[in-house]
Amino acid sequence: MSDLHVYDTTLRDGAQQEGLNLSVGDKLAISAHLDDLGVGFIEGGWPGANPKDTEFFARAATDLRLRNATLAAFGATRRAGGRAARDPLVRALLDSQAQVITLVAKSHTGHVERALRTTLEENLEMIRDTVSFLRGEGRRVFLDAEHFFDGYATDRAYALEAVRAAAESGAEVIALCDTNGGMLPDQVADVVRDVVVSTGARIGIHCHNDTGCAVANSMAAVDAGATHVQGTVNGYGERTGNADLLTVVANLQLKKGLDLLEPHRLQESTRIAHAIAEVTNVPAYSRQPYVGSSAFAHKAGLHASAIKVDPDLYQHMDPKHVGNDMRMLVSDMAGRASIELKSRELGFDLDPSDEADAATLARVLRSVKDKELRGYTFDAADASFELLLRREVDGVLPAFFEVESWRVITDARGDDDALSEATVKLAAAGERVVQTGEGNGPVNALDHALRSSLAAAYPEIGHLELIDYKVRILDAAHGTDAVTRVLIETSDGTTSWTTIGVAANILEASWDALVESVTYGLVRAGVAPR
Ligand SMILES: CC(=O)SCCNC(=O)CCNC(=O)[C@H](O)C(C)(C)COP(=O)(O)OP(=O)(O)OC[C@H]1O[C@@H](n2cnc3c(N)ncnc32)[C@H](O)[C@@H]1OP(=O)(O)O
Numbered sequence: 001m002s003d004l005h006v007y008d009t010t011l012r013d014g015a016q017q018e019g020l021n022l023s024v025g026d027k028l029a030i031s032a033h034l035d036d037l038g039v040g041f042i043e044g045g046w047p048g049a050n051p052k053d054t055e056f057f058a059r060a061a062t063d064l065r066l067r068n069a070t071l072a073a074f075g076a077t078r079r080a081g082g083r084a085a086r087d088p089l090v091r092a093l094l095d096s097q098a099q100v101i102t103l104v105a106k107s108h109t110g111h112v113e114r115a116l117r118t119t120l121e122e123n124l125e126m127i128r129d130t131v132s133f134l135r136g137e138g139r140r141v142f143l144d145a146e147h148f149f150d151g152y153a154t155d156r157a158y159a160l161e162a163v164r165a166a167a168e169s170g171a172e173v174i175a176l177c178d179t180n181g182g183m184l185p186d187q188v189a190d191v192v193r194d195v196v197v198s199t200g201a202r203i204g205i206h207c208h209n210d211t212g213c214a215v216a217n218s219m220a221a222v223d224a225g226a227t228h229v230q231g232t233v234n235g236y237g238e239r240t241g242n243a244d245l246l247t248v249v250a251n252l253q254l255k256k257g258l259d260l261l262e263p264h265r266l267q268e269s270t271r272i273a274h275a276i277a278e279v280t281n282v283p284a285y286s287r288q289p290y291v292g293s294s295a296f297a298h299k300a301g302l303h304a305s306a307i308k309v310d311p312d313l314y315q316h317m318d319p320k321h322v323g324n325d326m327r328m329l330v331s332d333m334a335g336r337a338s339i340e341l342k343s344r345e346l347g348f349d350l351d352p353s354d355e356a357d358a359a360t361l362a363r364v365l366r367s368v369k370d371k372e373l374r375g376y377t378f379d380a381a382d383a384s385f386e387l388l389l390r391r392e393v394d395g396v397l398p399a400f401f402e403v404e405s406w407r408v409i410t411d412a413r414g415d416d417d418a419l420s421e422a423t424v425k426l427a428a429a430g431e432r433v434v435q436t437g438e439g440n441g442p443v444n445a446l447d448h449a450l451r452s453s454l455a456a457a458y459p460e461i462g463h464l465e466l467i468d469y470k471v472r473i474l475d476a477a478h479g480t481d482a483v484t485r486v487l488i489e490t491s492d493g494t495t496s497w498t499t500i501g502v503a504a505n506i507l508e509a510s511w512d513a514l515v516e517s518v519t520y521g522l523v524r525a526g527v528a529p530r
């Protein structure tokens with residue numbers, strides 16, 4: 001294994017992201033995921049700064065059984081004019097029982113004078129005093145040199161002096177922070193190279209993403225001699241976020257050949273990125289490098305035709321190394337190869353050299369392109385594509401029920417909330433069924449009426465639940481005459497699927513998407529028509 005530190009600050013700097021709020025339980029859950037991933041250090045928060053972080057460290061000491069990672073507590077050097085031994089925030093760091101303490105310190109003359117409002121010498125003394133005190137108490141100390149790159153540009157000698165003060169007092173690592181995130185890779189590389197040579201200290205890197213270069217800057221720093229890299233899962237963090245640690249680690253391991261995580265742990269990256277997104281309640285970013293759901297999704301027909309020969313022709317790596325999967329998307333940009341590969345993904349082996357299969361592929365492709373012209377979008381509605389495919393592959397999609405008619409009315413009385421009532425007439429299992437359903441809106445009422453009219457014939461779909469409903473007006477210039485696209489996401493409790501309806505009438509589009517959703521639910525459940 002490489003001796004480069006993988007240092008995660010999701011729970012501290014990641015939690016500084018707008019709208020992200022972690023409970024103590026959330027932090028413990030994320031710590032367990034990070035430990036599974038195999039990071040070396042988990043920065044848990046700033047004990048003493050708020051009761052939640054103090055409690056996190058107290059609970060971590062008893063409840064968290066880390067197998068791989070070491071917990072680090074973050075905090076500032078002592079206040080100007082005081083003594084580290086008597087500083088309540090420094091005391092809180094010790095009380096956290098964390099074996100690693102990461103101190104944030106100033107290395108930029110302007111920040112010392114204007115933010116700390118103290119002298120340059122006193123700032124160096126704050127670093128020396130706090131580092132030596134914590135070392136004397138038996139803790140490992142890392143130091144985050146805040147605004148280092150801006151400080152270096154303002155006064156190189158002082159910035160280097162701050163690094164030396166920390167290293168000579170016993171700090172094991174000095175992480176150079178691009179706190180304002182304004183650096184570019186060549187600048188970071190030049191500075192890191194100089195600091196490594198000039199101070200001989202072990203140098204780390206901590207980058208923010210304000211120029212969109214946090215990952216590239218972290219890579220450049222490692223290339224220039226940094227041996228400790230900080231970042232956050234999914235790139236969470238203040239403003240535009242921190243370096244995404246998952247991307248940095250995958251780049252270093254898979255592209256630069258550094259041995260950072262055991263391969264089976266790296267293969268957990270995709271799962272862990274999504275599991276942590278569930279805890280943070282920040283929607284996973286589909287285009288996230290390596291672990292995003294679109295990271296290995298292919299839409300263009302020409303890409304698919306080459307991928308058929310060899311996936312490497314249009315992929316920078318095998319997604320299995322990070323636990324992700326290749327996916328084919330079907331749309332009006334598809335060609336026959338896209339349909340063939342997507343069909344294979346769905347369990348249909350259509351051989352283009354067979355005349356009948358080739359005709360099916362051509363029919364499916366034509367149908368997809370015609371429908372996309374009318375407003376369908378199959379890359380967002382995989383389940384509807386599968387149903388289209390099954391309709392075209394003879395005899396594969398049975399008729400589960402036959403709709404005779406449906407209607408819906410909405411009633412508003414006085415100040416009461418409007419209520420909708422739908423009536424559905426259909427035939428299933430040899431019976432004609434007429435059912436009504438009520439709902440807080442017309443689609444909700446239609447959904448209830450449709451599912452209750454199928455309940456006797458197909459009890460298997462009783463547990464299906466509509467979990468998302470999206471409407472998009474496709475030609476805004478037409479105002480209320482426009483075509484409407486409805487996407488419905490349905491869950492059976494373990495998995496979910498999306499179906500689509502497109503029509504001039506919003507209720508018709510919704511109804512079509514609902515019928516598709518229930519039909520797909522029956523296909524998934526392996527039910528035979530009754
Ligand atoms: C770049 C980064 O992201 S570093 C991490 C930043 N994270 C946070 O700020 C989140 C947690 N912070 C907090 O909970 C609070 O800001 C606390 C508890 C740390 C301090 O709260 P308060 O005592 O109310 O002070 P406040 O936040 O207004 O001001 C910061 C004080 O810390 C001092 N300070 C700032 N940086 C440092 C430093 N590196 N070392 C020592 N003191 C510092 C400032 O001079 C100021 O002191 P003053 O009150 O004597 O003027």
Ligand SMILES: CC(=O)C(=O)O
Pocket residue numbers: 013104144145146147177178179180206208
């Ligand atoms: C310490 C830190 O988070 C920063 O300087 O960005």
